[in-house]
Amino acid sequence: MEAKKVQITIYGAEQICASCVGAPGSKDTYEWLQAAIGRKYDDEPINYEYVDINQPAKEEKHRLFIERMVEEDLFYPIVFVNDEMVAEGIPRLKTIYNELDKHGVVLQS
Template sequence: MEQKLVEIQVYGAEQLCASCVNLPSAKETYEWLEAAVARKFPNQPFTIKYVDIYQPPEDEAIKLFAERVIEEDMFYPVVLLEGNIVGEGNPKLKTIFSELEKFGYKAV
């Protein structure tokens, strides 16, 4: 299977969501996830972006999803992989790694 360059987006905010008080911040989750994916799939390119739901970039699709996170009271961070939600609140590496493997990533 040919590997595709996958984009991971982590949506969150500086302030922890009410149900996520004892969990890492969205920014910490973003940094942790970036390191974990790079370690599990070395030399396999991917992009990862952090999106502040209260200050999203001008990209319309990103803005719309950031609004959805707020309006639907999603537990953040919300992790998207190629536009699909793969984690919310306390994302699981096993789930994210499994999704990456569907795109041809090979665990080391």
């Protein structure tokens, strides 16, 4: 069974979220997730994307979500697997792994 392509998007900023003092920065989380997922899964079907919420968004869906983050005062980083928000603030690997399993991403052999 071939895994479908999976998009992992991390929304964040260089400045650490005020409510997440002591947590790693968004860019660090982005890099950590890639390493952690790559150790457990065949990450060939996975595309990673980092969106800095303080930079002008190139895509409409990112711009709209950044507006939502501000309006709803969401904690970042925020992690999406495809169109499903799976983490807000400090991400939990188990939750992200469960979502990858749902999408048929294959474990490392």
